[in-house]
Structures are given as C-alpha cells and as structure tokens.
Amino acid sequence: MDSIIVNGIGKRYQIGGRMSFGAFNAGSGKKRATRELWALKNVSFSLRKGNVLGIIGRNGAGKTTLLKILARITAPTEGSAVIRGRVVSLLELGLGFQPELTARENIFLNAVIYDIDRNEVERYFDEIISFAGIEKFVDTPLKHFSSGMYLRLAFSAAVNMRPDILLADEILAVGDIGFQEECLNRLAQAGKSGVTILFVSHDMATVQRLCGQSIHIEEGTIVNSGDSASVIANYQNALLSPVPSRKAEAQRNKYGELISVQLLSKDLQIIGAVRTDESCLLEIIFEILSVPAQMSLEFVVTFYAKDTVAFKSVTDKWFKIEAPGKYAARVEVPKHLLAELEYSVKVGVVLRVNKEEHILVMDNALRFRVYSGIEELNRNISELYRFAGVVKPLLKWDFLKK
C-alpha cells in the first residue's frame, strides 16, 4: 500500500515588500507587487509503505519545503498529497524540549506535542531511555546534559514513538560518528519494520546506504528519480567541475602530496557537522615525499559559504620539515565564529624549498554544516537579531557610564 502519495504539489512564497496585510491577500487572490518564488513546482511521487526514499539536491532546491508540506507545517499553494499513518518529523531535534525539566518529563511533553497518548508513551519509555543511553540521568534536568546526550535523547524520543512515516532532514549530520552510525542503523531497522522514511541529506554515502530509491530535486522540480545509485551518480556528475586532471596535479608535486582534510570535534572524533557553541579542528593530512634541502611549510585555509569567501586564514609561522613521511596539521576553529550554514573549505599547503614556493591545493576539500547551539535553540530570537552574513562571531562587549 502507498503510504505517501504526492500529486502535483507546488509552493509559492512571496518575498520582499512589507507583509503588512499579506494575510488578507493570500486568501483572496489579489496580486501585490511582491516578488514571487516557486520553491516547489509540480512535484509528484508516491512511496510504498516501508520504503526509504532519499531526497537530494543543492541547498535551496526545495527539499526542506517538501518535508514541511508533508509535515503540515506549511500548506501547499497547489496540488495535493495523501499521508497514511502517524507522521513524526525530525526537522529539528529536541524542539519543544524544556531545559528546566528532567529527561522523563521531557519525553512525556514530547509525546504531547506529537499527540501521542500518555499510556502509549509509557510502553516505549524504557526503549527511549536505553537507546539514548541515559539510564542514569532519567531524572536529571536537561540543562545539565551534554550536547551529545541531548541529541541522543531527542532522536530516540522521536524515532521510538512508533511512527508510520518519518521525515528526516539532515539531522544525522549532527553529533559524532558513533552516534550517527547508531541513528542510521536505527533508521534502517525502522525501514525494515515497515516505517516509511523520507530522508533528506547531503551525505551521498549515507543516502546510498539507507535509501533504495532517491529523487533529485533542482529548483523545485524533480529532475531525476529511480534507484539511489544512479540518481546519486547523475547528481554528482552535475555538481563536479569538469577539470579533475588539473586538480590532481595541484594536490601533488614532487615534494609532497595533500592526502585528505577532515573535520574533528575537540575530543578528536571525526565529525560531519559542528555546532556554533563548540569548537572544532580541521585536520590536513599530507605526505612529504622528499626533502632535498631546507624545507618549511605554511598553510592556508579558505572557508566558503553562500558562494562567497567567508574568510581566509594563514598560519602565522613557517613549520620546518626535516624528513619525508606522513604528517598532519591541525587548526582549531574557535566556537562562536561560524554561522549556521554549510561551509566548504579550500586548503592550500605552501612548500618552501630553497626560497622557491611549491603549492599544493585542494579545492572543495571539505564540506560541513554548522548548527545552532542548545542555548540558541531555546532562545526566542527577535526579528532584529536574525542572522545575516557568512560568519557569526561572538564579540566582547563592555558597558560603562560616560
């Protein structure tokens, strides 16, 4: 049986202009001089019960809008959809959690928000706690939880509510690799037991692993659909710039080779995303092939966000290299610097041999997302404070009387 049928869904947003009485006009169909944007146009697909569908596409392609419509957070402008069964949306983990309340209380609150009976939750309670691995902290207020525990609980409380349909948006990019792994296994298991899952992600390896089929959305329409392997291959071909030979050249020369770049948490776990209130490390792994004479190194990292250079950072000294071998350079990215965006990083290693400079470059060496910290999640952010820009540094303020 189909558990989701989407039929010609379209969503129009009105942008700009003062929305003063927009509410009136939206219903009456009067046209105003605002710019219109179709976030989705004529999207149709259906999904059988127990299938896991990957949704891929660039940022702003309309993936989240689609999930929001299916989660009934926003209404479509045209088209219709049929949803069969209980929907649990993982659009944002831990929404509605109250830091002052204990884990136990929050689980019941969460159930209220999903409109699930108290008796029913009691039956799942032990499972939620044990999957989250917080048996010892059941009666501890959430404000004392580490961010990892918080996320575990949030994921566990959502996924163990016996949904028929799960809508997951990029959530698994948060947390350490071990936790991501557990979540993925749990989702895969849910899929096998008959839960229908829509899974939005930028992580192609995960999509391929978890989802039998995928759809590729570009500018609000489905441009490709079918089995995940071929949809992903097509998508990646479209994304990659067609100059791989030159890039390979730049990554390697006779003195050295740039091997890989990865993102680490402050306790040196490999992670795929980071939160604004946590610092992270970039690790650049490279190999020095030969050291003919005196050799020193300098590193340059460039962070891109929203198609522009967010910032660039250069090492403040030259590092001496005495022997060939594999090396790693780590640079700490402090907390409260990055904004809630997707960043890509370009890495350059400058090898100075006999006053000559040989540069190794890796374009698009790393791509990762930054998420809001817990405190920010629980703050009511006024219009005035809404974020703009490509970095979000926390500056030091002083207040004095003059």
Next chain:
Amino acid sequence: MSTDNDIKEVIIKPAAKTNIFHTFTDLWRSRHLVSYFSVRFIQQRYKGTFLGWGWLIIRPLLPAFLSTLIFGKMAKIPSDDVPYMLFFFTGFAIWNMFTTALVFMTRSIRNNRRLFTKLYFPRVIVPITSIAPVLIEFLVTFVMLFIIAAFYFIKEGRFYLNFSPGFFMAGYFVLMAILLIIGVGLWTAVLNAQNRDVRFGLPYFLQGWVFVTPVIYPISFVPQQWKWLVYLNPMTVIVEGYKWSILGKGEVNLAYGLLNVLIVILVFMSGIWFFQKAETAFVDSL
C-alpha cells in the same frame, strides 16, 4: 505502529476554505496540548521572579490604592454607594484581565516563532492558551475581593458583596470577556506576527479605551446623551455587569446586554475566521 485498519489518512491540500468550526474540533482533539501550553505559559510568567506568586497579590492592589487616592478621595468620583476601593477593584480586575490578556495574545505568535515554523499542531492553541496566566491572576483578584469586603465588614459593619442569584452572573460576564479577548487577540496576534506596529500601538489604544469603559467611574456618572456611545464599547456591559453581579450596584439593561452578546460573538468569530484565513501566509512569513 498502527495496524492497517486503524490507520489515519490525512489529505494535504492548499489552505482550504475557512471553516470556523474546525477550530473548535481541533481544540477539542488537542486538549492535551491545550493544557500543556497553558501550564507552560503560566510557568514562564513567574519563572525567575524573586517574589514569585507574591506578584499576583501586589499587582492588582497597587493601582487600586492609587486610584482610590486620586479618583476616590481627591477627585471624589461617585462609586454607587460602595467604598471606592472596592468599587474600583472589582471593575479594574476584569478590565485588567482584558488588557493584559490582549497584550499576551498579541505577542504570542512572535514569541513562539520556532514552534510555528518547525512543528505541525493546531496553531490557534498558542494565542488562546497564552492568556492562561492572566486567568490565574484574575482568580486571585476574585479571592481578594472577599478579603477586601471582609475588611470593610470589620470597619463599617456592612458586607458589600451581593450574594443574590445575580452573583453567579459574574461567571457569564467573565466568559464574555474571554470570548472578546480571544476575538480581538487573534487579530492583533496575527497582525503583530507580520508587522510590529501593532505591538507599539496597542498599549496607547488600550490606555484610551479605559476612559470609555466604566472602570474609574460608574455608568450612572455618564450624562444621558452620551450613554449610547459608551454602550457601543463591548467592554462597558462586561465591566458594569461584572460589578453589578458582585456588588449588586450599577445599571444592567437587557437590550444593551443582548446587543453586547451579539457584538462579542461577532468579534470572537471574526478573530477565528481571520486566524484561519491568514495562517499559511503568516507562518510562511515568520
């Protein structure tokens, strides 16, 4: 997981034509959520205050003392043969519930933006339950009425509260006030979600409104030729009626009472209608 036969099917369509009665069925089906949000709003109100629940008693008393001094003693405004303090406190209690609740409702959507943009639930619950703390405060003023009356009983040997069947009409006037708050508040909450002018303008508007409502003066104080104007204000009948129920003094007129029901129901329905109509647009613009 639900079994196949009790599976719930939902059809998602463009914002449907407004049906006011859906709001009532939604509210009933999500009654757990209604109580959750009510409790949450009440807790938020008093969290982090030193005096905590003590504010419940201080807040209504202070204006009552000041007004008794200024309007009762100095300006000598009549108070239907009831001590001015008691007279003012009764009317002010329900008027204050009205204005405070309206301010709360107006801010409610904007203050809970994250919930609106990340979660599906009958959203009308948020503005409606945001008045829960105000209702608690109102109940406290109701208890305080008895204490003040007891004070005058000791002082003057006369008990001013009116224990006739009319006393129970107080509940009716409170209900009318709540319906009016919800009606007006749904408009201001939605408009405030899109345009901050409402938030700045509302307090001024309310400050003016109090002067055409019999709070600091009894309706008998209004010259006959202006009375119709005062009665156009739906809060007039509510405040005067509440004082009449509690104190047994004041003018209550069946014709004006019926007109009032009509106005209140119309405003209430229009609020729900407007909220439904605007829902998609304001959620997208948050």
